[in-house]
Amino acid sequence: MTQDLRYSALKKTPFHSRTSLASRTNKYYNWNGYTVPTEYSTTELEYTAARNGTSVMDLTPMGKYEITGGHAHQFVDYLVTRDLSEMKDNTVAYIIWCNEDGKVIDDGTIFKFSSTKFMLCCAVKIYNWLNDSAYGFDVTISDVTDTIAALAIQGPTSCSTLKTFGATDLETLKPFEMREYKIDGFDILISRTGFTGDLGYELWTDPKNAELTWDNIEIAGKELKLRPFGMNALEMTRIEAGFIQTNTDFMAAEDSLRPTRMRSPYEIGMGWLVHLNKNSYFVGKKALKKEKEESTTERCLVGLDIDGDKPAHGSVIYNSKKEDIGIVTAALWSPIMKKNIALASLKRPYGIQIKENIFAEIYHPEELEYRKIWARCKVVKRQFFNPERRNKVPADLYE
């Protein structure tokens, strides 16, 4: 059904009839011009489903761009910092891309169908960036955000749910692989990817197939603790997984007004995605090479294990002399880890050479009054939660 969009400020996703039915709280937010639930019932319950059963999230608003043409592979390799020259068909790769100053614009995933067809997914809109970058390459960029309905199916029982739904032999799919299925007469692409740091899949199909898919997955997951989950629960899981969020953990280079707020990959823990020895040029290579050679990296993004149980939302981080050395970008009391964790952007050498005597100043709200807590922090790996089942092949199955 085509919607009359003339008077609606925000678009509805093809799953809207189902997500609105599942919503008990009427809490929605604007994601790339779509209205999608922040929370369906309670965030904690949704989080629990993601960690113990299956969680379903409407991913449709995520920016999706199809890159086709003779130079598609070459172009993708040029666009991102990671060396993708050896990328195989039907695989997915996690990527970041930078501007000419070597500052990160966004992160995302790239799907390779063939050397002439790719799909790029990311949180923000980057059509203009892609198009301007593509000048001189034989590629066509099309924004397919509205023409592909997408769901995230995450959690320990997600493989079983999708198998019951009709995805035969799904357990053999390795992490960062994808496979085409024909289910109920519709083409469905399933990739073993996700943003929760757990076993999980993402599902891509025609918007016409959206409602049917949602209904059938709900039926398939009935006995497997399936629950729709919203952005708030996703935020909890992604912090536990140590995944970064653009404009939360760092400012997108194209969006930040102050040049000093832009971050290089090395400053947000993404140095492993920068391949300076890549044979060909990539956007930002010159600047990144210089940064590496001259060791001018100023900050770092680290995981913090914080004393106590009060989440350090937005806390300023200090050294023992009470000098300001950074800020918490995301924080959470992790139910599964039973730990008070946070991601923090610190001024080097703190977080790299100096990991001791770091403190967070936490303002804990208690009924219109703040309790000020001075909590000791331990610098730890950003990936707080990384269960074995996440990368296990074949994936765990449940009945």
Added chain:
Amino acid sequence: MSGNSSFDAIIIGGGHNGLVCANVLARKNKRVLICEARKECGGMVNNDITNYVPPVTSAVSSSIGGMQINYIPKTSIALSETGQHIRLVGNQHIDHKSISRFSSHDADRFNDFHEKMSKFSKTLGSFMMASPPRIMNNSFSDYFKLFKLGLNVRLLGKKNFNEFARMIGLNIADELEDNFENTLLQGLIAHDSVIGSNLGPRSPGSLINLLYRMAIHNNSLFGGIFQIDGGNDQFTKHLIEKCKSNNVEIKTSASVKNCIIENDCAVGVELNNGEKMYAKKIISNADPRSTYFSLLGSQNLDTDVKRKIKHHRSKGRVAKLILELDKLPSFNNCDDIDLDSRMVIAPSIDYIEETFNPSKFDKLSLEPTLEICVKKDSDQDPKLDIQVQYAPYKTHQGWENIKESYVESIIKIISKYAPNINECIERKKLLTPDDIESEYNVSGGHWHHGEIQIDQLFMMRPIPGASQYKTHLDGLFMCGAGTHPGGGLIGISGKNAAKAVLDDF
């Protein structure tokens, strides 16, 4: 690879800037090779393109060990349909006298106007001859240069400073109408302000174009316009001879396909025939667009650099019409000396603006603005060499379909001033900006490899981040008119680029 390079520098393009650059380098004992795509060097310093030149500055001349070129000063004539032409030679007293025949008010005003413009062009010029500062480079010398320009402007005094600030974005039409009442005089000065550019007299910024022109023409409106004795070829010949004596190797018909890049550094060039040559430094005399998109290659450019180069304005707006004659036509009320002058058909500001208007829509004006040069060597048939202002780079109908009618409309205009022109014509040849692009390998066919406008001058020429003759690729430099200070056949870009290259060795 660069360790066993056979040359110290390879210059891509043997235009005059390339030749100057080669000579400066060679005089510092560098082994230089010039690769020229055409059959001969010289680029647009060509009788087919250029009629009048500014003088080469002593700085350029001495940097290559002196130039023995004879410059012949040229008078300018604003032709009038009624035969009441205005003749200006660039001498205060003579010009005052000729203008006062039409208006004593204008004559007095002209002196003041000239003095003011000359002062400002000198200020601008003091900044033009050296390499421009690079913004965001955080280098002391760059800040100092910027400070010096600011100081030079401030030293003009408060009144002049305010006037300079007022004029920098102004259109020339307003300024001329404020000063002069004679429309022919207004037309002549307006013509010189907009020639070679994409601006009409009423376009903002057309005034700075005139200041730029004056800065390279001895800070004079009509006093620094010359022809080279023996034709422009003498200029090229002289530079080539210098190259020979300095042991610069020149390869003609050697069209460069792209730069060879190793470890993110330019180390050589590959010719269209597959031949590869290596050098420690590569210098492009090509226009910025070709340099970046063809030589460097868009797969080696950051997105923001691509954006900047795509924004770079380099669409030419001047066509060249050459009329070969069996005898000289008689221009109304012109004597032999007049025929030896630079004749301009731009009877008023409005006339020029009307010519400009259709070009904005890639359409032709049937009443174009013209600058005519009569060539009458004793041993050859005479020729009319005509610069046609506001011929669009591309037209909707396609140039091939409308070239002929366009030529006819130009001749019709000339016939108003020289009624028997039609009887004299033997052959006609029109070079559109499109033709100039393909024949001379200049993107857009622009005289100056890019508009001379405030957004493309000084440290923004050709684009921010590439303003000190360096490109975004290590080892690759630029020395063409697209770099600071720009075109005009003055060779400063070539000389400054050579210095930048030498500093990098």
